[in-house]
Amino acid sequence: MxxxxxxxxxxxxxxxxxxxxxxxxxxxxxxxxxxxxxxxxxxxxxxxxxxxxxxxxxxxxxxxxxxxxxxxxxxxxxxxxxxxxxxxxxxxxxxxxxxxxxxxxxxxxxxxxxxxxxxxxxxxxxxxxxxxxxxxxxxxxxxxxxxxxxxxxxxxxxxxxxxxxxxxxxxxxxxxxxxxxxxxxxxxxxxxxxxxxxxxxxxxxxxxxxxxxxxxxxxxxxxxxxxxxxxxxxxxxxxxxxxxxxxxxxxxxxxxxNELFAQRMKIVGIYEEAFARNEYFVPLKQSAGVESSRHLYVIQLNLEKLTIGRDEFITQLSERNIGTSVHYTPVHQLTYYAKKYGWTPESFPNAYKVGQRMLSLPLSSAMSTDDACDVVAAVKDVCAKFTR
Ligand SMILES: Cc1ncc(COP(=O)(O)O)c(C=O)c1O
The missing domain is CATH 3.40.640.10 (Type I PLP-dependent aspartate aminotransferase-like (Major domain))
Incomplete structure (x- = not known):
């Protein structure tokens, strides 16, 4: 629900x-x-x-x-x-x-x-x-x-x-x-x-x-x-x-x-455990040897396993009362830059590919563990409903 x-x-x-x-x-x-x-x-x-x-x-x-x-x-x-x-x-x-x-x-x-x-x-x-x-x-x-x-x-x-x-x-x-x-x-x-x-x-x-x-x-x-x-x-x-x-x-x-970061990590921990093994998306891997502030929880959808694209995935989460965001439409795809520099989406293929399938799940130190569980349930529900 x-x-x-x-x-x-x-x-x-x-x-x-x-x-x-x-x-x-x-x-x-x-x-x-x-x-x-x-x-x-x-x-x-x-x-x-x-x-x-x-x-x-x-x-x-x-x-x-x-x-x-x-x-x-x-x-x-x-x-x-x-x-x-x-x-x-x-x-x-x-x-x-x-x-x-x-x-x-x-x-x-x-x-x-x-x-x-x-x-x-x-x-x-x-x-x-x-x-x-x-x-x-x-x-x-x-x-x-x-x-x-x-x-x-x-x-x-x-x-x-x-x-x-x-x-x-x-x-x-x-x-x-x-x-x-x-x-x-x-x-x-x-x-x-x-x-x-x-x-x-x-x-x-x-x-x-x-x-x-x-x-x-x-x-x-x-x-x-x-x-x-x-x-x-x-x-x-x-x-x-x-x-x-x-x-x-x-x-x-x-x-x-430090208190805010600890709460953020609690939410990240819930996501990591819930999403560790799934065929629908890949969470951003943490780089070895560095420590991150975990500002965003970014996932990349495996569009081959879903009948909907990223934008509809976001709409479906919104219908389940879960807000999300996208970080970012790559710079070279923004109208001003594409026009000025003559860039096409494929000019920077890695950013383009990732930019099409990524979204950021809610992540904030103000979130409770119940909030995080709601996000997990909604994401799983959307994946199950739109599985290919
Ligand atoms: C990567 C990056 N650079 C720069 C900025 C600009 O920050 P501000 O809104 O404080 O000017 C942002 C803000 O979202 C950002 O995410």
């Missing part, structure tokens, strides 16, 4: 603590970036072992700043994965650069290092590995390719909280690459909208100025007691700063990161 209420794909896991923390900010006299934002940045540095951190109003903003700091512009190429959110590619277009896609490894769904090498040119300025579903890419290999050619690496770590690479034994965010996290509403920890940049102090300091109009002094530094109204603008920057209300939410979410 279908569950009585709709289970959304990734509800946030908020407690009374978050509500109190945001209310405290609302009762004070400073709402924009200020002491809470600073606390969020400092705590984040401690959690991931980052050298420096800058809170932003989105991960997209940070990716854009990454392109600017590495001077990507017309005539420059940026290599990334076709299996990512459009933001990763859009920021390259924003600065006038060209997107170069390197196909994924169909087993890990991560960018394939050998494809990166094939796509290198003397115009390559930046490589943007995407830690898809929270699984770190092979960073030692990617960093080595980049270092020998003087290419920068900007890590899209939107899905990584907490994420660790055990290849190097280091948490994502602790490297010398600019690394961008997302705290969007569906992410493992959330501030509603928000992001964090980590990286070396000098680059992050430069980003800090770009993130606030290019001003030499932020608003808290101007308006707080002892602050000065004076500022200069060294370059025209953007308005990418985080509010103290969002940061207050982030500080509490960060303090709960």
């Amino acid at each position: 279908a569950r009585a209420t709709f289970l959304s794909f990734s509800p946030p896991c908020l407690s009374e603590q978050e509500i109190v923390a945001v209310s405290e900010v609302l009762r004070k006299d400073w709402l924009s970036s200020g002491p809470k934002t600073k606390e969020f940045e400092q705590t984040f540095c401690q959690v991931v072992g980052a050298k420096s951190a800058l809170a932003l109003n989105s991960c997209t903003a940070g990716l854009h700043l990454g392109m600017i700091l590495h001077q990507v512009g017309p005539g420059c190429e940026v290599i990334t994965s076709p299996l990512t959110f459009c933001a990763t590619a859009n920021v390259v277009e924003h600065v006038g650069g060209s997107v170069v896609l390197a196909d994924i490894n169909p087993d890990t769904l991560l960018i394939d290092e050998s494809q990166i090498e094939k796509n290198l040119s003397n115009k390559t300025k930046v490589i943007v590995p995407v830690h898809y579903a929270g699984t770190p890419c092979n960073m030692p290999a990617i960093n080595a390719v980049a270092a020998t050619r003087g290419i920068a690496v900007v890590e899209d770590a939107a899905h990584c909280m907490p994420g660790k690479t055990t290849v190097a034994g280091e948490p994502v965010g602790s490297s010398d690459n600019l690394t961008l996290f997302s705290f969007y509403a569906t992410k493992n920890i959330t501030t509603g909208e928000g992001g964090m940049m980590t990286g070396p102090q000098a680059l992050v300091d430069e980003a800090r100025s770009f993130a606030l109009h290019g001003m030499t002094r932020n608003a808290w530094g101007r308006f707080a007691k002892g602050g000065s109204w004076k500022y200069d603008v060294l370059q025209p920057g953007y308005k990418y700063n985080l509010t103290d209300m969002a940061a207050a939410l982030g500080v509490v979410q960060l303090s709960r990161v």
Whole structure:
């Protein structure tokens, strides 16, 4: 029997603590970036072992700043994965650069290092590995390719909280690459909208100025007691700063990161056990030697065993009150990119094939074990009903 209420794909896991923390900010006299934002940045540095951190109003903003700091512009190429959110590619277009896609490894769904090498040119300025579903890419290999050619690496770590690479034994965010996290509403920890940049102090300091109009002094530094109204603008920057209300939410979410991850793993465990042996789909295999934040529970349908396609599978789950999502329609199949670069679906065959049969099941620390059992029952019911 279908569950009585709709289970959304990734509800946030908020407690009374978050509500109190945001209310405290609302009762004070400073709402924009200020002491809470600073606390969020400092705590984040401690959690991931980052050298420096800058809170932003989105991960997209940070990716854009990454392109600017590495001077990507017309005539420059940026290599990334076709299996990512459009933001990763859009920021390259924003600065006038060209997107170069390197196909994924169909087993890990991560960018394939050998494809990166094939796509290198003397115009390559930046490589943007995407830690898809929270699984770190092979960073030692990617960093080595980049270092020998003087290419920068900007890590899209939107899905990584907490994420660790055990290849190097280091948490994502602790490297010398600019690394961008997302705290969007569906992410493992959330501030509603928000992001964090980590990286070396000098680059992050430069980003800090770009993130606030290019001003030499932020608003808290101007308006707080002892602050000065004076500022200069060294370059025209953007308005990418985080509010103290969002940061207050982030500080509490960060303090709960291990508790939230443990609950997420409980849900993953239920799925793994229920779906270990079935002929209808393959869950994403975990890469050896790395630790994932398990942001998404992605399955790839075995369409040969089903009488329906992926889209109808999603509709059937929705009729059983189970929300799902798809991560992602590959970048090269999005109209703008297909037209601009002349890409066909087969231009990146691995991403295309996977993109047609994949969906993400509900996964959130707010889910109960009963919710997870409802998902299992609905998925099994759809498979049984539409078996070929
Ligand atoms: C892989 C990836 N990169 C970038 C982003 C952009 O993050 P934000 O919404 O915080 O700008 C997302 C968001 O969903 C994402 O999934």
